[in-house]
Amino acid sequence: MHDSYTELSLPFGSSAELFEQYTNASGGIRTGKLMEHLDSLAGSIAYKHMLGPGVQTLGRIQETGFYIVTASVDRLDMLSALDPKRDLRLSGQVIYTGRSSMEVAVKMEHVGRGRADETVLIGAFSMVCRDANLNKSREVCPLEIITPEERQLYELGEHMRLRRQNTALKSLTKVPPSSAEAAALHEFYLLHGEGGPGERNEGREGREGREGDHVFMGDTVLEKCMLMFPQERNVHQKVFGGYLMRLAYELGFTNAAMFTRGHVKFLSLDGISFARPVPIGSILRLRSQILHTSLSSPNYAILHVGVKANVVDVKTGLEQTTNDFRFTWCQEHGPSASPNLREVVPKTYREAMLWLEGKRALAVGAEIRDKNLRVSVPPS
Template identity: 60%
Template sequence: MMDSYSELVLPFGTQKDLLEQYINASGGLRVGKLMEHLDSLAGSISYKHVLGPGVHMFGTMQERGFFIVTAACPKNNSLGRLDMLLPLFRHNVRDLRLSGHVIHTGKSSMEVVVKIELLGGKEETVLLGRFSMVCRDAFTQKARPVPQLKLSTPEEQALFDMGAAHKERRGVLALRSLDRVPPSTEEVGELHQLYLNYGENSKRNYHTERVWMEDTSLENCILMFPQERNVHSKIFGGYLMRLAYELGFTAATLFSHRHVRFLSLDGLSFSHPVPIGSILRLRSKVALTAVSEKYPALVHTIVEANVVDVATGKELTTNEFRFTWCDDDGEPLARRVVPRTYQDAMECIEAKRAVDMGDEIRRIRELKAKLID
């Protein structure tokens, strides 16, 4: 398992010029740029697993006979997840280490775990996540087998089992997708209560401003340049993730009327590659506002990426990203996003599922941390 281990150290503590490239307007770090690195790192880790740790140059797809991409999947079937465990520094500047390795292999798929750690003093993990990658034949485009993991320790077996559980959970969630089956009775009840409290003719909750989901929409159109290409001469997925992150943050900030902090990337779906020279239309919307035991304000945004056919004006959805943002020490939001159409209502339910899963993951990690201490 450790044969695929790779890391990247960003020496922010000693290289101020480097830090300047990553600093954001509030004195923190541009998490979107770090996501871009993590996606690239996951790809490098996958190639290292397939080629072996002794190979340092990939060459061309034709020479190797294969290529690796983020696994394709339908909408609402997530291929990746990132959770922010601690806020990144704003005042105490420290070096960062980005690292990861393969923890599970299928016939042609790989589950890659990645993390970001603070160095200097007490080492702390600030972000933890995973990506699903797949190997393809360079000539037939069909799935190509990858080397299977050799497990050497009980710890590696536990990680492998975790990767298998992630894969199984994706299958279960796909079967529960609202594109296939109706919402549960409990979800219908919650949606009806939302209608009673915030519907068009409701007189309740007059202290909370109702905002229709459709009115939270933001859009950005960007020309895809060759400088952002990957080894397959398509637009690099990490670059798309950064664009989506920044638009999602903007939508959450404008809606909440306050500065919000990234909490998690709850979902990443990939349907089609983005060609060089294409026009990419990014659309974001706020799908859910909520509170939790730990966070007085939570905002969930969806960002959809579409390639626009210039000749016909038709659009093809390539990616969907789901982000949750939080406010640690503020008051609950004075605004509530409300679905107006049935499609918006289904997106609201999907957002609630994502936020609930994130809460459960954080509770489990906090419980494990307490048991270790």
């Protein structure tokens, strides 16, 4: 297992020139760019597992005979705030292998400055191996488990795989919501839906002009369209997945900040599914929407945001979904002030299912943060 270990150092604390390339508008570090690196790191780790620890370059995919793609990102959970004054280390390794898949665990750590290393983020990528000539799945090298610690990591990877399969089976696109979920949705709609006690304004007013305590989900949409250039290609001559992660993160952050009318703090990437690659030269339409909101305490507002990436065929106008991203942000206020959270309210059955999916994601994130005991945001 240790043969695939790989790390990347970003000396923000000791290099002002490097920090300048990553600084955001608030003087912190652009999290979206770090996600771009994590995706690249996960890919490098997967290739290192297949080609051996001494590999220095991939060479031609046709000569190698296989290629590796990101199938999904299970989670990326922020455990503590990024400190721009400290160096950052990104690392990871393959911790589980199936027949043609690999689970890659990654983490970010603060290092140096005379202080103990501190884990900032943990996450997991699911990578799959494909035959370069036959374009079908290809077997990966099995892991040799040597130490008890490696056995624990292997069992963790297997747990993540089974949890992903279980989540897919329980998806609201396949099965109806539970009776408890249906009751919660009904109670919420009676309180905030059209004609309910929470209705302060009539009509479908825009987000900017609404002064009530809720906003309909359809009014939270934020979009952008972009042409995909070859500078962002990967080794397969498609748009690099990490670049798409950064675009989705930044659009989702913008939407969350506009919705809360203030600064928001990143908590987790709750999942990414990669349905199909994005070709060079295509038009990418990113559509962001607030899917669920929650007050986890009087001083913490939490938002679950979805970003869908579609490729648009210019000639026919046909759109196909390539990626589905889910993120969670929070807005924190001091003890003397409470967050001005407006509830997001679904109006259609499809939106109601998205609202319930968001509720599920917030519950999972709260459980993970509670287990790690590193985030001050209480469970929702």
